[in-house]
Amino acid sequence: MVILAIDTSTTAITVALHDDSDVIAAKSHLDARAHTEWVAPLIAACLDESSRVPADLTAVAVGNGPGPFTGLRVGIVTGLTMAHTLGIPAYGICSLDVLAEQAAPIVDGEFVVATDARRKEVYWSRYAVRSGSVERLTEPAVDRPGDLPEEVRSLPTVGRGPVLYPDLFPTSVPVLDVDAAVLARLAVTRSKAGEPMPVEPLYLRRPDALTTAERAAK
Amino acid sequence: MSAEQPLVLGIETSCDETGVGIVRGETLLVDAVASSVDDHARFGGVVPEVASRAHLEEMVPTIERACQQAGVELRDLDAISVTSGPGLAGSLMVGVASAKALALSLGVPLYGVNHLASHVAVDIVEHGPLPEPTMALLVSGGHSSLLLVPDVTSDIRSLGSTIDDAAGEAFDKVARVLGLPFPGGPYIDRAAREGEVTIDFPRGLTTGRDMERHRFDFSFSGLKTAVSRWVQAREAAGEPVPVADVAASFQEAVVDVLTRKAVLACKEQGAQHLQIGGGVAANSRLRAMAQSRCDDAGIELRVPRPGLCTDNGAMVAALGAQMVLKGRDASRLDLPADSSMPVTQIQA
Ligand SMILES: [Zn+2]
Numbered sequence: 338m339v340i341l342a343i344d345t346s347t348t349a350i351t352v353a354l355h356d357d358s359d360v361i362a363a364k365s366h367l368d369a370r371a372h373t374e375w376v377a378p379l380i381a382a383c384l385d386e387s388s389r390v391p392a393d394l395t396a397v398a399v400g401n402g403p404g405p406f407t408g409l410r411v412g413i414v415t416g417l418t419m420a421h422t423l424g425i426p427a428y429g430i431c432s433l434d435v436l437a438e439q440a441a442p443i444v445d446g447e448f449v450v451a452t453d454a455r456r457k458e459v460y461w462s463r464y465a466v467r468s469g470s471v472e473r474l475t476e477p478a479v480d481r482p483g484d485l486p487e488e489v490r491s492l493p494t495v496g497r498g499p500v501l502y503p504d505l506f507p508t509s510v511p512v513l514d515v516d517a518a519v520l521a522r523l524a525v526t527r528s529k530a531g532e533p534m535p536v537e538p539l540y541l542r543r544p545d546a547l548t549t550a551e552r553a554a555k
Numbered sequence: 556m557s558a559e560q561p562l563v564l565g566i567e568t569s570c571d572e573t574g575v576g577i578v579r580g581e582t583l584l585v586d587a588v589a590s591s592v593d594d595h596a597r598f599g600g601v602v603p604e605v606a607s608r609a610h611l612e613e614m615v616p617t618i619e620r621a622c623q624q625a626g627v628e629l630r631d632l633d634a635i636s637v638t639s640g641p642g643l644a645g646s647l648m649v650g651v652a653s654a655k656a657l658a659l660s661l662g663v664p665l666y667g668v669n670h671l672a673s674h675v676a677v678d679i680v681e682h683g684p685l686p687e688p689t690m691a692l693l694v695s696g697g698h699s700s701l702l703l704v705p706d707v708t709s710d711i712r713s714l715g716s717t718i719d720d721a722a723g724e725a726f727d728k729v730a731r732v733l734g735l736p737f738p739g740g741p742y743i744d745r746a747a748r749e750g751e752v753t754i755d756f757p758r759g760l761t762t763g764r765d766m767e768r769h770r771f772d773f774s775f776s777g778l779k780t781a782v783s784r785w786v787q788a789r790e791a792a793g794e795p796v797p798v799a800d801v802a803a804s805f806q807e808a809v810v811d812v813l814t815r816k817a818v819l820a821c822k823e824q825g826a827q828h829l830q831i832g833g834g835v836a837a838n839s840r841l842r843a844m845a846q847s848r849c850d851d852a853g854i855e856l857r858v859p860r861p862g863l864c865t866d867n868g869a870m871v872a873a874l875g876a877q878m879v880l881k882g883r884d885a886s887r888l889d890l891p892a893d894s895s896m897p898v899t900q901i902q903a
Contacts, residue, residue: 372648372652373648374889374891377655378888378889380659381659406645410608410610410648414610414611414649414652414653414656415653416656418614418615418656419656421618421619422629422656544602544605544608546598546604547598548599549599
């Protein structure tokens with residue numbers, strides 16, 4: 338089996354292939370504004386490098402976000418379309434879980450993942466590493482970093498939150514962007530455990546517009 | 556692949572319609588569209604983020620439906636084409652990414668094509684090969700363009716376009732002024748049929764200097780303002796607003812300018828054929844006036860059926876098939892979505 342993993346929820350456009358025992362190819366490109374351009378060529382490059390063809394794929398896993406909407410959708414629609422075209426399942430995984438997993442080897446106990454949500458906000462979630470395994474303690478949310486409780490902000494913080502708001506997140510963990518290789522591993526683990534992995538974009542914010550009724554009520 | 560009858564799937568997501576069409580050569584097999592217009596009606600206009608979310612939800616189901624209805628397996632496709640611009644950036648990206656995923660998975664060429672050129676090409680599956688040159692008047696909520704088209708796959712020249720609001724936008728705005736729902740086009744058309752042309756609203760860019768500097772350009776913003784002033788004056792005087800007459804008079808002004816300039820362009824450029832496309836082409840008065848003016852001028856009018864005039868995937872597939880038939884190079888896998896792609900650039 339070969340799983341293709343794609344994530345476009347952070348600054349990295351990241352793609353990886355996993356053959357059930359290990360990651361066999363992984364490529365990332367850092368550019369928060371060029372998802373449409375990069376995703377497909379990176380997938381083609383991973384396939385080439387590992388001497389595989391699309392027909393070899395047995396599943397696709399995508400990062401559900403949360404992340405800036407436009408880029409996030411590019412990864413998800415790419416994964417969904419490939420899965421449909423190839424007749425294979427598509428899995429979705431919360432991208433903050435992937436970042437937490439990436440940080441697990443270098444943190445201990447409780448920590449927070451905080452990524453760039455633009456508009457002076459962060460997507461965030463609380464986690465804990467206990468005896469090597471990661472547990473999510475809160476549901477993903479979007480807030481102004483200054484509105485998070487001090488006890489949350491002072492935890493070791495994974496993601497670009499501390500890069501953007503160093504005064505508010507004083508304890509930075511050097512894991513900034515999602516790595517699809519880790520997303521692929523997580524997908525393999527969860528799929529073996531029989532966990533449901535629906536693909537659904539985590540927007541966490543409603544579209545930025547008022548209905549005519551709401552405008553009239555103002 | 557069958558070089559003579561390439562099987563091409565086209566994807567269109569430049570605004571609020573998720574369109575997937577499949578053509579074989581110059582024959583339309585299916586035109587599947589999922590519209591989010593009802594979602595936007597609540598907001599009184601197209602909200603880009605609402606449109607993008609709907610595209611993501613509808614993309615794969617629409618591809619699936621198109622294939623089922625056409626009795627086509629994805630693996631039988633010879634090429635994929637997609638609108639790469641112009642349009643709403645976030646919406647375009649969903650279609651472009653999906654098209655790349657299809658092309659990559661199937662190992663077939665991908666053509667990123669211009670939305671406006673596709674509006675012209677769609678008439679091939681309706682009325683056969685395009686006469687060369689064809690004059691095309693494209694009028695919708697997003698565009699108002701007059702194009703001379705010597706070859707829809709390689710040579711499109713812009714003669715003029717709107718300098719402010721698009722024609723369809725003017726319909727939406729005037730509908731709002733008259734208390735009619737969104738999208739305004741069909742409601743104004745319906746109201747106008749009950750009314751008469753009683754008010755002489757301004758025809759933008761049609762006199763003197765304007766006909767030198769903006770010979771084939773359009774302007775609808777002044778007209779919209781004139782309508783809303785007229786309505787306000789009525790209301791201020793405590794008199795009822797004759798909605799049907801205002802709708803008819805406004806519509807007459809828009810249609811008069813569009814058809815007058817289009818026919819003039821045909822005469823001056825030596826085009827024997829005028830094609831009208833875009834959502835506003837569904838307007839009954841536009842069709843009628845264009846027909847009578849073309850008849851008078853000895854020009855053949857070609858208007859695809861309404862479902863093919865609005866944004867759809869069939870038009871993108873139709874242009875994609877022409878690209879294959881004419882041996883054009885495929886686009887690269889790193890092609891971008893270009894929200895401001897110029898009409899003269901037919902392929903990305
Ligand atoms: Zn259009």
